[in-house]
Amino acid sequence: MELWLIYGGTFDPVHNGHLAIARCARDALRTTVRLMPAADPPHRPPPGADALQRARMLDIAIAGEPGLKVDRRELERDGRSWTADTLRALRAEIGAQRPVALLVGADSFLGLPDWKEWRALFGLAHFVVAERPGSPIDGHLRPELAEEAAARWTDGPSTLGEAPAGRIWRLRQPLSNTSASDIRRRMATGGDWQACMPAAVAAYIERHGLYGLAPLRSPARISR
């Protein structure tokens, strides 16, 4: 059965690092990657852009690109975007047998023991863990995670399609240093940030004056 691959994130804003791992996972696992913006991320300060804007930036970033989709399921329900709740709702929709995997960066995976009902997540989905600079995995998992993960690592991506959940596969992709917090910092300090994302996403941010930037005026208004 085809693997259902979800890539959750705050995407505040989406950047080239996100797109690189989404593309790499799509190609390695030969399945559609569903980029799923968190409506109300429970574990971090409120995002700089609202949920609809973050989803819209994702639409723009992946427009016309095969094998990438935006999944708005966390925007369509009330309350905080706990991953355990999202995966249970997904299971109710697609059943217990379909292989499901969650794509996360290494920093997210290292923090997994802080997630709500984190051990239960292995009964709901596989994990695909993308390497990320500054977040080494080997020898850096907290003991409870290292123990829970020990028998779950798999070498072959194809094995993810052979079980509904519970395995962990490491995606080794070209590393990218890009982070949304660095982009927001550059915006606040007048640094260069546009090259960190598709030009159409940067144009959306400028047009709407997101992240405290002054909205760009249209040429017609400027000439008046």
Ligand SMILES: Nc1ncnc2c1ncn2[C@@H]1O[C@H](COP(=O)(O)OP(=O)(O)OP(=O)(O)O)[C@@H](O)[C@H]1O
């Ligand atoms: N450059 C990157 N390389 C690998 N994984 C990444 C990269 N950027 C983000 N991720 C992963 O993508 C997921 C969503 O990330 P998120 O939207 O929080 O972006 P971020 O750049 O980490 O943002 P912030 O700096 O605001 O925390 C997380 O699992 C994160 O680990």
Ligand SMILES: O=C(O)c1ccc[n+]([C@@H]2O[C@H](COP(=O)([O-])O)[C@@H](O)[C@H]2O)c1
């Ligand atoms: O459910 C949780 O407890 C939980 C805690 C931390 C992160 N997550 C999810 O992990 C994904 C990446 O989070 P972030 O903060 O790096 O964008 C996103 O889908 C979050 O909702 C989920």
